[in-house]
Amino acid sequence: MLLSKSCVYGLRASIYLASKSKEEFISIKEMSGTLDISFHFLTKILQQLTAESLMESYKGPKGGIRLTTKGRDATLLDMVIAIDGPELFTQCALGLPGCGSAAPCPLHESWIDTRASIQGMLERTTLSEIAKEGKQNKFRLMADGSFNWN
Amino acid sequence: MLLSKSCVYGLRASIYLASKSKEEFISIKEMSGTLDISFHFLTKILQQLTAESLMESYKGPKGGIRLTTKGRDATLLDMVIAIDGPELFTQCALGLPGCGSAAPCPLHESWIDTRASIQGMLERTTLSEIAKEGKQNKFRLMADGSFNWN
DNA sequence: TATATTTAAGACAATTAACTCTTAAATAAG
DNA sequence: CTTATTTAAGAGTTAATTGTCTTAAATATA
DSSP states (O other), rough: OOOHHHHHHHHHHHHHHHSSOOOOOBBBHHHHHHHOOOHHHHHHHHHHHHHHHHHHEEOSSTEEEOOHHHHHBBBHHHHHHHOSGGGGGGTTTTOTOBTTBBBTTTTTTHHHHHHHHHHHHHHHSBBHHHHHHHHHHHHOTTTTSSSOOO | OOOOHHHHHHHHHHHHHTTSSSSOBBBBBHHHHHHHHHHHHHHHHHHHHHTTTTTTEEEEETTEEEOOOOHHOOBHHHHHHHHOOSHHHSSTTTTTTTSSOOOOOOTTHHHHHHHHHHHHHHHHHHHHHHHHHHHHOOOOSSTSOOOOOO
């Protein structure tokens, strides 16, 4: 799998939040229900993102999570790196520690291109822009397609 | 990680075998020693590849593993699919079962391109050709670069 | 102030991936 | 035929990921 489950959940939640108003705090319970992700598991993932100040939280009734300005301007790549770490974009495709242009593995050169393609896919647009396009095109954000962009 | 550890070990062993003569059976012990991979673990992985007739084995003294003709003509993609399965090349990047061109997720279109790039990297050349290039360019096949193409 | 709601934090459990060990079967060589 | 070598098969272990549960802290509202 390209991205871990934690990461995929985090990306879906990020896009969901980006579709909401700047100010509003969205409760994790609502998000986990709408996106069909385990509540406690999602809570953990979002804590990582708030720790990186891509999101901010507020406790108590009316509390929840929202994207920070940094988060709205962030790309999916920023979210991926915050959750899965940068290894996918730094490591050798064959897992060889010493691999580099000086002593490349058989995949080294083409992996650099492919990796750039993955990176490009994830950093082409910001979360705000993804949400805008999401609303326009009614992109899928759930398995059963029941999600409604508002 | 793009590929599982099993898969990466399998690819390195495949390339190693491709660098050897067609006829010779190479013992798993030799391979695991040279490539610094756990013997029993590597055995398991190679059993998957022999089950797919990408390799063939021979028991007893002078026994070992070698690539079949099919295996020599196979690409890394064939090896990856034999070990990790085809999911990386069939599934939605956000893990959404219903995702498709009819009801795409926000990443759907760009993931199709990116996936093609990964697939292209893995199927550009056959194992025989990789081994030939490996010998010419002395590509790395180990962490410490100690591997010697003969 | 008391209560209900919500995130924070961390322990705990289940599942999967990664790795190890043991025994059996095949076979070459003495 | 006996022994040593090697793969096959499967059980068992460890580690990482994924998912659950409980308690504490913050805070809105009555």
